[in-house]
Amino acid sequence: MKKAIKALWHGINAVFTAMVNWIATLFGMKDNSKYGRVLRRVTGSAFALLVLTVAVLTLVRCGRNIYWSINNSSGIYTRQSDIHLADSFGDNLFYYDDTWGDKGYLADSNGRKLLKHILYIHRPLDGDSLVYFSDGDKRGYFHMRDGHVVVKPTYEHAWVFSEGLAAVEEKGRILFIDTTGHVAIDGGFAYNQSDDGYVFHRGHCAVNDASGRHIGLIDTAGCWVIEPQCTLVLPVDTFWLVRWEDRQAVLTFDMDTVIPATQGTIYIEDTAIYVTLADHTQHVYSRQGKLVADNQIRNVKQLMYNTDEMIYQKESDYNEEAEEYGTYLAPTTRQAVATCFQYEGEPGWYGLLSPEGHRLTPPSFLSIKAVDKDLYLCETTHGNGRLLNSRGQEVE
Numbered sequence: 158m159k160k161a162i163k164a165l166w167h168g169i170n171a172v173f174t175a176m177v178n179w180i181a182t183l184f185g186m187k188d189n190s191k192y193g194r195v196l197r198r199v200t201g202s203a204f205a206l207l208v209l210t211v212a213v214l215t216l217v218r219c220g221r222n223i224y225w226s227i228n229n230s231s232g233i234y235t236r237q238s239d240i241h242l243a244d245s246f247g248d249n250l251f252y253y254d255d256t257w258g259d260k261g262y263l264a265d266s267n268g269r270k271l272l273k274h275i276l277y278i279h280r281p282l283d284g285d286s287l288v289y290f291s292d293g294d295k296r297g298y299f300h301m302r303d304g305h306v307v308v309k310p311t312y313e314h315a316w317v318f319s320e321g322l323a324a325v326e327e328k329g330r331i332l333f334i335d336t337t338g339h340v341a342i343d344g345g346f347a348y349n350q351s352d353d354g355y356v357f358h359r360g361h362c363a364v365n366d367a368s369g370r371h372i373g374l375i376d377t378a379g380c381w382v383i384e385p386q387c388t389l390v391l392p393v394d395t396f397w398l399v400r401w402e403d404r405q406a407v408l409t410f411d412m413d414t415v416i417p418a419t420q421g422t423i424y425i426e427d428t429a430i431y432v433t434l435a436d437h438t439q440h441v442y443s444r445q446g447k448l449v450a451d452n453q454i455r456n457v458k459q460l461m462y463n464t465d466e467m468i469y470q471k472e473s474d475y476n477e478e479a480e481e482y483g484t485y486l487a488p489t490t491r492q493a494v495a496t497c498f499q500y501e502g503e504p505g506w507y508g509l510l511s512p513e514g515h516r517l518t519p520p521s522f523l524s525i526k527a528v529d530k531d532l533y534l535c536e537t538t539h540g541n542g543r544l545l546n547s548r549g550q551e552v553e
Contacts, residue, residue: 244278246288246301252278260293263304271304281318282356287336289317298323298338308338316354320377324355324362331355331364333379342379356392359410363390363397382412393425407446415446436519437506456501457510459494462527466491495527496547509533509549517549 243254243261252275254261263272276293280301287298287307297310298318314326322333322341326348333342333355347369355362361374366385373385374397383390389400396415397408405423407416407430416423416430421440424431429449430442441450469486498510502520509517509525522535522542531547544552 244280246304250301250304263299265304272299272306279317281323282320285318285321285336287318287323289315289323296325307336308334314348316356319362320357320360322357322362322377333362342375342377344375344379353391358392358397361397361410361412363392394427396425398423398425415444416442433503436521437503438519439503452516453502454500454510454516458499460497460499460525460527460533461492462495462529463490464493493530495529495533496531497527497533499525509535509545511547517547518545 239257240253240255240261242251244252246252249266250271251264251266252261253264254277260274260276262270262275264270272290274292276291278291279289281287281289286301288301289296289298290310292310295310296312296315297306298308298315299306312325312327316324318336321336324331324333326332329348330343331346331348332340335341344364345367346364347367349365349369349372352363352365355364357377360377361382363372364375364385365372371385372387372390373381374383374390376382383399387399387401389398391398391400392410395410397410397412399406399408399418401418404418404420405416406414406418407423407425408414416432419432420435422433424433425444428444430444430446432440432442434440439453440448441453443449467488468491469488471484472487473482473484496512497517498512499507500510500516500520501507505523506520507522507525508520511517518535522537523539524536526534526536528534528544532552533545533547534542535545536542546552
C-alpha cells in the first residue's frame with residue numbers, strides 16, 4: 158500500500174514538474190543548471206500539493222453534502238445542533254428551522270414529523286388558522302391545529318390568510334381563496350410585484366385593476382369600495398393612506414375620513430399626522446383628524462451677520478519647535494444681530510420670522526444667511542437664491 162501511494166505521488170509530481178518545465182521554456186526561463194532543475198522540481202511538488210489539497214477539500218465537501226442529503230431525505234436529522242425550534246402552535250405542533258439553510262419540518266409533541274421540506278412559514282393574521290408555507294418552489298397552507306395540509310404548495314406567489322381569505326397569484330392574476338382552498342374572489346386583478354401584500358383590514362384590501370396601473374380598495378365580496386383610480390393605497394398602522402395624482406387622504410380601516418383629499422404630502426406618525434404643502438408649510442393633525450398646529454413653526458434661530466469691525470481674540474496652537482502650546486491674537490470679524498429670525502417648517506426647509514413672531518415667508522428656502530441687519534440671502538436651490546429685506550420683500 159505504501160509503495161502504491163509513493164508511486165502515485167511520484168507520478169503526479171512528475172506530471173506537474175513537466176508542466177512547470179514547459180511553462181519555463183515557453184517564457185524563455187529554461188535553465189539546465191543544477192539550481193534550475195532543483196527549483197523546477199520544488200515548484201512542481203508545491204503545485205502538485207496545492208492541487209491535491211484543493212481536490213481533497215472538494216471531495217470532502219461533496220461527500221458531506223451527499224451524506225446530509227441522504228439523511229434528510231430519510232427523515233433522520235443527525236445535525237440536531239443546527240435544527241432549532243422556530244415557532245409553535247399550541248402544545249402539539251412545532252416548526253423546526255435549519256440554520257444551515259436546509260429545509261425545516263413540522264412535528265407534533267411526540268417528535269413525529271408531519272410535514273417535511275419546509276423552507277419557511279408565515280402565520281396568518283389574528284383570527285385565521287391556516288399557515289402559509291413554502292417548500293422552496295411553491296406555496297401552500299397547513300392548519301395550525303394539527304398540521305394537515307389544506308392547500309398543497311401549487312402557487313408561485315401567495316400571501317397570509319386574513320379575515321378568512323388569502324391572496325394567491327395565478328398566471329399574473331390575483332385570486333382570493335377561502336379556508337377550503339376554493340377561489341372565493343376572481344375580479345381580474347393584476348399581480349404587481351411592487352405591492353407589499355394583499356391583506357384584508359376590517360373587510361377591505363388594496364388591489365390593482367386589470368391593467369395593473371391603478372389601485373383601489375375592495376371588500377370581502379370583491380366589490381370596489383374605492384374605485385381603482387389611485388396611484389397608492391397603503392395600510393399604515395390603523396389607517397389607509399390614499400394617493401391620487403395630485404391629492405392625498407387618510408381614512409380609517411372602517412372607512413371614516415380622517416384627512417380629506419388635499420394637495421399635499423401626508424406622513425402618519427405615532428402621535429400625529431403631518432400634511433406638507435408644496436411650499437413646505439406643514440400642518441399638524443391629531444390621529445383623530447383635529448388640527449393641532451396650522452403653519453407649524455419650529456427650531457427658531459437668531460440670525461447674525463458680519464460687520465466691518467475687526468476684533469482680535471486669543472487663540473492657542475501647538476508649537477512643534479518649542480514642544481508646547483502658545484497663544485496668539487487672531488483677527489476675526491465682529492458679528493451683530495439681524496432683525497429677523499429663521500424658523501423651520503418641513504424638516505430641512507426654512508423661512509423668515511419677524512421679531513414679533515409673524516411668518517414673513519413660507520419655509521421655501523434651503524438656507525437663510527443674514528447679509529446685513531435687514532438683508533437676507535435665501536437659498537432656493539443649491540447655488541441660487543433671492544435677497545429679501547426684513548419685511549420679506551424681494552430686493553431688486
